[in-house]
């Protein structure tokens with residue numbers, strides 16, 4: 001499902017954070033939005049998810065406006081956010097966390113079938129279904145946050161810093177999960193400070209700096225562009 005962000009400007013009170021941002025997630029693709037701490041990445045994700053209202057500009061999904069919709073309506077239209085910091089319920093079990101994830105979109109036997117699918121997709125969650133969410137490792141918590149989002153059967157998954165705080169080996173596992181999600185027909189928009197991991201995962205990418213898109217293109221080309229590498233990573237090697 002394709003997402004178009006057109007001249008989006010968003011702010012908090014008197015402070016403008018995003019300025020005229022244009023971004024496209026073509027159907028069936030993985031797009032990365034990279035940028036430093038405070039560039040406005042989470043603000044963009046929250047706006048697409050319907051949690052913030054833009055000052056101006058539009059977000060459309062397959063040509064239909066998302067901007068005026070409430071968060072639950074955005075979820076029902078097929079756009080689901082995996083929030084920064086996972087936001088799982090530490091004291092609830094894995095199963096209870098997944099039950100919470102179902103309730104906006106699916107209920108009853110359909111919800112149970114969806115949870116069973118998630119345990120197949122993430123066997124470690126099945127093994128730990130009666131353990132509190134807070135007892136899981138960082139990587140397992142990320143899997144739980146992703147599984148909870150997938151329960152709503154998204155056509156577009158928004159992932160806010162999916163690699164944050166994860167060990168390199170676990171980042172590879174999460175990257176494989178993201179590739180698998182795309183194989184199943186769900187488009188992915190991910191925002192990351194970890195430029196290398198994000199660009200290695202994505203088809204195309206945008207660089208956000210102080211709320212403005214300053215570069216965009218194919219992810220592999222951006223990663224190989226020496227001057228862009230310098231801007232993004234602070235290195236030319």
Ligand SMILES: Nc1ncnc2c1ncn2[C@@H]1O[C@H](COP(=O)(O)OP(=O)(O)OP(=O)(O)O)[C@@H](O)[C@H]1O
Pocket residue numbers: 012015017035036037038039040041042043044084193
């Ligand atoms: N609730 C808020 N009220 C006021 N300003 C905010 C609020 N949330 C974020 N900001 C400001 O908006 C700017 C962009 O923040 P945002 O969280 O979108 O950046 P980010 O690129 O996601 O960074 P990070 O990786 O740290 O989350 C920052 O200057 C931040 O201080």
